[in-house]
Amino acid sequence: MEPFPGNFLSKLPKTGTSIFAVMSKMAADHKAINLSQGFPDFEVSPGLIGLVEKYMNKGMNQYAPMQGILPLREIITTKVKEAYSADYHPETEINITAGGTQALSSVIEAFVKDDDEVIIFEPAYDSYSPVVKLNNGIVKYAELRQPDYHIDWMEVRKLITAHTRMIIINSPHNPTGSVLKPSDMAELIRLTDNTDILVLSDEVYEHLIYDGIRHESVSRYPQLACRSFxxxxxxxxxxxxxxxLGFVLAPENLMAEFRKTHQFIVFTCNTPIQYALAEFMKDKSTYQNLHNFYQEKRDHFVGLLAKSRFEVIPSHGTYFQLLSYRNISGKKDTEMAEWLITEYGIAAIPVSAFYNKKNDYQVLRFCFAKKDETLEKEARLLCRI
Ligand SMILES: Cc1ncc(COP(=O)(O)O)c(C=O)c1O
Known part of the structure; x- marks a missing residue:
């Protein structure tokens, strides 16, 4: 194909291909074990697959309502009520979305205008800041403090101005596995009280939280829930x-504004899968035991690494484990990630990719949502380094 002969100005001139695509391609080229991208290498429950098939065969194959099908909205709002004592109305305060990513970007798109400021904690999931920039917003970065990647609330306080439109939080946190505490929520309440600041709370790992720690959903806190997605x-x-497939919860007036944007981006999401999930989730054990399953995986992986020279940075949530190689090499994390793929056949993500200035602390992110045999093979290789 001949290239476009005219001119255009990129809306994201500094953005290249995402690190996940780059590392996954390198992993495939070198036939490496891919622990870089966050996806499981085991199967979806056959029961759930069977339900998708059932609803496809029943003819549930046309557009679902824009808000999502009511039975799924009801089951989520009931779950949230039971888990976090929060009352969201299934008609007006929840929407089904095309994954967490679309929910996040549609919220930002619905509310962030020219020169609005959005506070983001780094290292950060990579979709937040490009969407803020696409909407002419300004990103204000606050760095999570090591060794446990906690929020420095004094720093956040200094970043707040009359233009602060939104604060984006993410707990359990990708890439670090850190989790917010009740004291963090108290700080967030104090900082946002009597302001017009919205909170966008990315809780996609709500069921992947370990060590008996309680998930601090913003929905638990009425003072936050009223200003949060x-x-x-x-x-x-x-x-x-x-x-x-994902969902977003918010008070009615915020949700009405969200829907104005959502309807013109996807309008509606996959119908048979929504029906299948609504039926599958009637059995609460399908999601309530997930933390045990993943905690075993994390413990197995970390246990296998006991004899390695990598330093394990404790992960209390998500399916990611950070490993520092400070004691092994002086390489940059991008070089180390490349070297691991080419020399050892292991793909991980350099954590500098999650910082806007590419801060390099010699840390790599590994995904442990893998079969035990994959983790064992991986750990054997890592122990040789
Ligand atoms: C922190 C975080 N938020 C959102 C998402 C996106 O979720 P989904 O795959 O449902 O779009 C991810 C996926 O990796 C994530 O890690």
């Missing part, structure tokens, strides 16, 4: 990241 992902919870 809560984002969830069925892909993360049901090992089906390729289905791209």
């Amino acid at each position: 809560v984002v969830g992902s069925f892909g993360k919870t049901f090992h089906a990241t390729g289905w791209k």
Whole structure:
């Protein structure tokens, strides 16, 4: 194909191909074990697959309502009520989305205008800041403090101005596995009280939280819930990241504004999968035991690494484990990631990719949502380094 002969100005001139696509391609080229991208290498429950098939065969194959099908909205709002004592109305305060990603970008698109400021904590999931920039907003970065990647609330306080439109939080946190505490929520309440600041709370890993720690959903806190969007992902919870189905919760007046944007981006999401999930989730054990399953995986992986020279940075949530190689090499994290692929056949993500200035602390992110044999093979290789 001949290239476009005219001119255009890129809206994201500094943005290249995402690191996940780059590392996954390198992993495939070198036939490496791909622990870089966050997806399970085990199967979706046959029961859930059977339900999708059932609803496809029943003819549930046309557009679902823009808000999502009511039975799924009801089951999520009931779950949220039971787990976090929060009352969201299934008609007006929840919407089904095309994954967490679309929920996040539609919320930002609906509310962020020219020169609005959005506070983002780094290292950060990579979709937040490009969407803020696409909407002419300004990103204000606050760096999570090591070694446990906690929020420095004094720093956040200094970043708040009359133009602050939104604060984006993410707990359990990708890429670090850190989780917010009740004291963090108290700080967030104090900072946002009597302001027009919205909170966008990315909770896609709500069921992947370990060590008996309670998930601090913003929906638990009425002072936060009234100014917040809560984002969830069925892909993360049901090992089906390729289905791209999620949801967003918010008070009615915020949700009405969200829907104005959502309807023109996707209008509606996959119908048979929504019906299947609504039926599957009637059995609460399908998601309530997930933390045990993943905690075993994390413990197995970390246990296998006990004899390695990598330093394990504790992960209390998500399916990611950070490993520092400070004691092994002085390489940049991008070089180290490349070297691991070419020399050892292991793909991980350099954590500098999650910082806008590419801060390099010599840390790599590994995904442990893998079969035990994959983790064992991986750990054997890592222990040789
Ligand atoms: C922190 C975070 N938010 C949102 C998403 C996107 O979720 P989904 O796959 O449902 O779009 C991901 C996926 O990796 C994530 O890690």
